Amino acid sequence: MRPRAWQSLIIPALLAAHAALGAAEAHHHEAGIPWATLLFSTINLLIFLWILARFVLPAGRTLVRERRTRVTTLIEAAATAKAEAERLRDEWAERLRRLEQEIEQLRADARADAARERERILAAARATAEAIQRDAERSAAQEVRQARERLRAELVRQSTQLAAADLRTSWTADDQAASIAAFVKQVQP
Numbered sequence: 001m002r003p004r005a006w007q008s009l010i011i012p013a014l015l016a017a018h019a020a021l022g023a024a025e026a027h028h029h030e031a032g033i034p035w036a037t038l039l040f041s042t043i044n045l046l047i048f049l050w051i052l053a054r055f056v057l058p059a060g061r062t063l064v065r066e067r068r069t070r071v072t073t074l075i076e077a078a079a080t081a082k083a084e085a086e087r088l089r090d091e092w093a094e095r096l097r098r099l100e101q102e103i104e105q106l107r108a109d110a111r112a113d114a115a116r117e118r119e120r121i122l123a124a125a126r127a128t129a130e131a132i133q134r135d136a137e138r139s140a141a142q143e144v145r146q147a148r149e150r151l152r153a154e155l156v157r158q159s160t161q162l163a164a165a166d167l168r169t170s171w172t173a174d175d176q177a178a179s180i181a182a183f184v185k186q187v188q189p
Helices: 003-026 035-170 173-187
Strands: none
Touching: 035 173
16 A cells, blocks of 8 residues: 555544544443443554554565575675685696696606716716727827837947947957948848
């Protein structure tokens, strides 16, 4: 009902209640059902119910609707947050799984790199050792050649000194000629 319709019902009801109350006071001393009091109480109840229906129930409905809306919104937000949290948990679990795979791959790569580096270092060390050995062999061969040359030079020098000393002591012209011939034979290869 519209508010004007309620008012048009309430005002005559109040006037009737007032008239009934006046009549009840006049018949107060008569025995029987107190119709005036019953009518007044009924009108009061109707007014009370109208006030409840007009002011309290809409406010209560609005309050309940707002509360229901808030609760629904909070439940939806919680469901969304839960779904997001589960998605993030799954995402981080996948990242963690991939991270463990990447760590294992990095370890395998590091081992392979270390093996390649070790082989490269060993090859370089072998090459260096071979170069050192070749240099040492060349140096030793050169030292042997130089020692032979020094030995020959020393032999020539000593031979020359011995020959000169021998010539000084007992050499005749015939001995000198035989000695030179023998020496020339020894020196020739």
